[in-house]
Amino acid sequence: MSEYYWDSTIEYLRNTRGLYYNDDYLEFLVQNVWKMNTPINIVDYGCGYGYLGLKLLPLLPEGSTYTGIDKGKDLIMEAREVFDKLPYSTEFIQGDIEDIFVERQYDVAICHAFLLHMASPREILQKMMDSVLDGGRVICFEPHWIANTANYGFDGIQHSEVVRLGILQKLYETSAKDSGKDGNIGMRLPILLSQLGLRNVECRVSDKVNFLDQNMDVAEKVRLFQSLREEGIGQELEDPVKVVEQMVQRGLSVEEAQAQYAAELKLFQVFNSDSWLTYAPNMKISYGTVGRECSDLE
Template identity: 60%
Template structure:
């Protein structure tokens, strides 16, 4: 059996997550927006190594529990090791989320950067709803890739020198039409949740803007630079002919593909630890209430 892809990407997942949220904003979300004042039972769809549990449990009332669901054995082994050191009640279920059947016993169903990777996000949202008790919540932390791409600025260069927003939007839309996997799902989730009957729907945006500049504290600077590099934000595009052929296969014109190659090559060559850079992942946090009566 082929190795599960995300089991090979644990290091990427660790590095990229720190770019998405400020802890004080998550605390504001839990305590001031969701107003969770009693212990809750959380289930996390596509939990990976338990990232959302690690972030949310310290903010929730004592006695809250966490259940993580994922296909990846290595991811769940990492999660179990991390949570074994912590004072929280956590359990993990390995299996294909498309097939898993869950009891209706959770107060909060969550997912993080998961729905964009499935071809049937409404079906998965319905599964999340079905396992939540009346009055509970469903919350999805998902990206809007084109907004993400627009929020990356490297000082000394026009943004158009390292990203073609029009081309990327076209490619994202064509990819979604072919596979059903939609990197721009973040802004669509309020409508999907409405279609599935959730109420009190809101969509928030993470407030984190990463700022890299030469005079910042050295340890912080090197961590941010490493996180950006290891997350692939300035990867060299590799062989020009292969890169261009792959973009053409996705729907780019030869001219668009050539310009995109040059853009990515320039970014990979110019970005370094002394760069002045701002980047906001702009993650969308969409949630709604389950009411069956």
């Protein structure tokens, strides 16, 4: 049995990725923003089961290739099994991205919800840049947790009762300072990409707003509710003493930790499949051009 945490989360990854993007928006990015109108070779850092490959390959010109790299043995096995049934040119490599060497042979390096888990994201970004040919791109789909938590809409309950933004902001920032792993990295990425030397750096925001609608199809409502729960909205909490202690260890005062626990408990109590909810994950999509030489790909 694998000891790598993300190998145990394949179902979670499958059930929550659909919350983030509308397919027509991804198509707009590929065709109108990035203008990927000739075959390209993509490398995906922290590919998981190949989610981005499944989304992007159908939108890319015939002849494009996709290489996924991930530390997870089970994730890579799952990706190979999925893509073996599809008509695309793919390769999957199991390895620790912090140690693995990737040759400079790709037109685009991408990642999705990956850099937030890295203690040294600058080093990973440099690896991504080093694997891309002159004039190619680095594209990062990463979260901005505080914007994410601000983007809930409830019926019959005030947002501030169940989401304590000030406390969460402190919690996220303290955790990032202590560990280097930053759940708000989505908003930092344009700065990091430019500081590392990429040109024409820009950032977009994911467009999808999920609506748990009591008038929607029942099966679709149940599926969406389950996905939102797995995303972390209104999850059941552990022992309050343990949770408060953990938050204090992460930098909150006892009073702040207790207030945060009370807010999370209330959300768990009021949020169910009969709730009305809007939720916009607000993923940030940052990208830039590798500028060792002049390029026609800008």
